[in-house]
Amino acid sequence: MPRYNRHMAHEPLITFTDRGMYCARAQVYMDPWKPVARALITHGHADHAREGHAHYMCTKSAAPIMRHRLGSIDLQEVEYGEKIVINGVEISFHPAGHVIGSAQIRLAYKGEVWVISGDYKVEHDGIGEPFEPVRCTHFVTECTFGLPIFKWAPQARVAAQINDWWRINANAGVHSIIGAYSLGKAQRILSLLEPGIGPILTHGAIEASNAVLRGQGITLPQTTLITPDFDHTSQNGAMVLAPPAALGSKWAAKFGAHSSGFASGWMRLRGVRRRRALERGFVMSDHADWEGLLHAIALTNAENIYVTHGYTDIFARHLKSAGYNAAIVETAFDGEDTALESKAI
Amino acid sequence: MKAFADLFQTLDETSKTTLKINALAHYFKHADDKDRIWTIALFSGRRPKRAVTTAQLRAWAAERSGIEPWLFEECYPIVGDLAETISLVLPDASETSQASLTDWLKALAALASEPEEARKTFVLDAWDCLDGTERFLFNKLITGGFRVGVSQKLMTRALAAASGKDEAELAHRLMGDWTPLTTSYHALIEADDPASARSRPYPFYLASGLEGAAHDLGPVVDWHAEWKWDGIRGQVILRAGEVFVWSRGEELVSERFPEFNRLLDVLPEGTVLDGEILGWQDARPMPFAALQKRIGRKSVPTKLLREIPVVIYAYDLLEWRGEDIRAQPFEQRRAALVRALADLPETAPVHLSPEIKASDWNALAKSRSTARENSAEGLMLKRRTSPYLAGRKRGDWWKWKLDPLTIDAVMIYAQSGHGRRANLFTDYTFAVWSGNDLVPFTKAYSGLSDAEFGQITAWVRKNTLQRFGPVRAVAPEHVFEIAFEGIQASTRHKSGVALRFPRMLRWRRDKPVQEANTLDDLKEMLNLYG
Ligand SMILES: [Zn+2]
Ligand SMILES: [Zn+2]
Numbered sequence: 027m028p029r030y031n032r033h034m035a036h037e038p039l040i041t042f043t044d045r046g047m048y049c050a051r052a053q054v055y056m057d058p059w060k061p062v063a064r065a066l067i068t069h070g071h072a073d074h075a076r077e078g079h080a081h082y083m084c085t086k087s088a089a090p091i092m093r094h095r096l097g098s099i100d101l102q103e104v105e106y107g108e109k110i111v112i113n114g115v116e117i118s119f120h121p122a123g124h125v126i127g128s129a130q131i132r133l134a135y136k137g138e139v140w141v142i143s144g145d146y147k148v149e150h151d152g153i154g155e156p157f158e159p160v161r162c163t164h165f166v167t168e169c170t171f172g173l174p175i176f177k178w179a180p181q182a183r184v185a186a187q188i189n190d191w192w193r194i195n196a197n198a199g200v201h202s203i204i205g206a207y208s209l210g211k212a213q214r215i216l217s218l219l220e221p222g223i224g225p226i227l228t229h230g231a232i233e234a235s236n237a238v239l240r241g242q243g244i245t246l247p248q249t250t251l252i253t254p255d256f257d258h259t260s261q262n263g264a265m266v267l268a269p270p271a272a273l274g275s276k277w278a279a280k281f282g283a284h285s286s287g288f289a290s291g292w293m294r295l296r297g298v299r300r301r302r303a304l305e306r307g308f309v310m311s312d313h314a315d316w317e318g319l320l321h322a323i324a325l326t327n328a329e330n331i332y333v334t335h336g337y338t339d340i341f342a343r344h345l346k347s348a349g350y351n352a353a354i355v356e357t358a359f360d361g362e363d364t365a366l367e368s369k370a371i
Numbered sequence: 372m373k374a375f376a377d378l379f380q381t382l383d384e385t386s387k388t389t390l391k392i393n394a395l396a397h398y399f400k401h402a403d404d405k406d407r408i409w410t411i412a413l414f415s416g417r418r419p420k421r422a423v424t425t426a427q428l429r430a431w432a433a434e435r436s437g438i439e440p441w442l443f444e445e446c447y448p449i450v451g452d453l454a455e456t457i458s459l460v461l462p463d464a465s466e467t468s469q470a471s472l473t474d475w476l477k478a479l480a481a482l483a484s485e486p487e488e489a490r491k492t493f494v495l496d497a498w499d500c501l502d503g504t505e506r507f508l509f510n511k512l513i514t515g516g517f518r519v520g521v522s523q524k525l526m527t528r529a530l531a532a533a534s535g536k537d538e539a540e541l542a543h544r545l546m547g548d549w550t551p552l553t554t555s556y557h558a559l560i561e562a563d564d565p566a567s568a569r570s571r572p573y574p575f576y577l578a579s580g581l582e583g584a585a586h587d588l589g590p591v592v593d594w595h596a597e598w599k600w601d602g603i604r605g606q607v608i609l610r611a612g613e614v615f616v617w618s619r620g621e622e623l624v625s626e627r628f629p630e631f632n633r634l635l636d637v638l639p640e641g642t643v644l645d646g647e648i649l650g651w652q653d654a655r656p657m658p659f660a661a662l663q664k665r666i667g668r669k670s671v672p673t674k675l676l677r678e679i680p681v682v683i684y685a686y687d688l689l690e691w692r693g694e695d696i697r698a699q700p701f702e703q704r705r706a707a708l709v710r711a712l713a714d715l716p717e718t719a720p721v722h723l724s725p726e727i728k729a730s731d732w733n734a735l736a737k738s739r740s741t742a743r744e745n746s747a748e749g750l751m752l753k754r755r756t757s758p759y760l761a762g763r764k765r766g767d768w769w770k771w772k773l774d775p776l777t778i779d780a781v782m783i784y785a786q787s788g789h790g791r792r793a794n795l796f797t798d799y800t801f802a803v804w805s806g807n808d809l810v811p812f813t814k815a816y817s818g819l820s821d822a823e824f825g826q827i828t829a830w831v832r833k834n835t836l837q838r839f840g841p842v843r844a845v846a847p848e849h850v851f852e853i854a855f856e857g858i859q860a861s862t863r864h865k866s867g868v869a870l871r872f873p874r875m876l877r878w879r880r881d882k883p884v885q886e887a888n889t890l891d892d893l894k895e896m897l898n899l900y901g
Pocket of ligand 2: 071073074145335
């Protein structure tokens, strides 16, 4: 007869499996990376919302992008804060501030409350739903930028840097080509541009996301799609939004003399900027910086912190020294910021 | 320091040489007079003495940032640069400073004699009134390692653009033991200086790699063959009682190789030699690694001079008794060189690079295959009728290098790169089979495309078996073809061998791990080429 520790007598509400995070009582997976019957999805980025699940659930405002990316899926849309109960487990979605529609997923059962943060940032970007802290006992947090070297300036200051750069280039009659992830960062930058400086052109990958977001009622400045027959000399001084992989490509070379920039948290590191031979690096991320992560964790009031996605060992060690029960969770998330260098268009 | 920080920012944001030169030239025309001379001092390696240790800086930075020392130490390898790590972890400055570059450098120079408490206060105050780039530059100045992507060569070109002076002449002016305290911008750069003109080198004639078959070059008798040495291509100039040594990068390196001053005793003035600078011991070239110890140093300690003496292995004569003879056919210049070097004492720091004679191309190919045993990288082929041209001109001078040695190896550890590669796994350790075990034998960092590094990075994240600090043991699944230039026995390595210039030639996705090479294969290579 095996001896049971009283504490071990019940399984935790959430376990970490080779398909992803799993709630056995509700039989749901959160952001699973292998096909499952029921998937709760934090947001529409490719490393969190994968193909092949039988049934999906996400927020109403994340749904259009999900359908755009995954086609006709069996998708249940929920409002932020709406409570769904499955076999006694109370499930709800709360704004994560990462991109439009992104959510932290809360699962509660008999006083055990888990929050799966997905990707998040605490500064309001003016376009997505602002981050809301959710109290819990177990918090699963990303830590893509979980080092004290990562600190973000307020968005308004970065916006001014981007617009100043654009203005100088526009006055010199050269294009400004800025690299940004097609979903999220691109629209965030778009909403910060001063359209008075000049026309705004977009790469097809970005314009596709723009169309989806406009379709759900989000207002973005006017943009012109660069089609194969586009006359590259017709709009000198324009701002060009392109996915990161298009920087330095043949596609970019068609604009002739131009200045290239890239907006990402990694631009904080001089070495990364130089490796990509970028003229300008704008430090702007849709993930929380060091202070943001620690602040968000403190606001949850949780004692048990699971870290994933980034500098996990260092971040977990720091949390332990700050008095948390911290553990590393290996995931297959390899998202828009971790895969910075390998992302294809 | 604002003007200097702006200059740095502009230099840092462009990879285009012309833009860098424009920015520097603009600065040299318009900046404050004192700042200009201090800037030249910095970019020509005249750095202020380190007033505090890096250990102190790290401790103070962690303390000021409110983070634990171990956390600071974890950040450092990820950033890859101490000055940058410090400037990133510190809180934003609460004040601003109007002090100029000169003010800061003078203050730093005075710091060395202060007690530690005063030094700490000075540094903390500086951090609190400098932000972003200025703070990074301050840290660069105080750590003494001021390397920021501006070579002396680049600066010299910019000074030439700003002053209208000849570049080679300026390179000479910048030599010597001046400091910003003993001279001014005008005296150093603008005033007349006839001595500088004498140092001027000829542009180097550069050979191209031979791509086709050697016998397509025509009759072998039209060609002069000699070893392709693995040293530093250099020009040694003897004029008006002085010796000037120029490297192929057209950098004046006379001070690094003082032994060439002895040439004045054995060769006439008005002599310009083209050849290879090599470490020399027991009448043969030393491995390049030995020479490397000499290259990095501006002044050479006597001990190093004794351990690694250098010679020039001369293969061409460009000027003889003051006459430019570059237009003469190679054969004639070579004959003049042979005469000039005949009967020199064995101890003279110059030797004639020997000719490799052969009756046909096959015989020459055979000689080439013994290059490694002769401490050479292959053969040089020079058309006997060729004049000495300027720059890389195809047709008359060819490098006929040996193919690198290669071995198929299994990747077993991965580590993220430094600095610019901080978020990619780019540094790998490779192993070969010894029975059923994999024995590590080399690391390699380069040779793959960015896309491949990206793919491997994603793979490493999902296939980590164990972590040892920053190093990850990964599943032995991938085979890479490793190319290298040489192999030596080594007691420091478990495998017993050390490779020269190992790099990844290609990712052998087609090869199962079982088919990677074995330790016996490596040992056999060691027997053949070690
Ligand atoms: Zn995301
Ligand atoms: Zn993600």
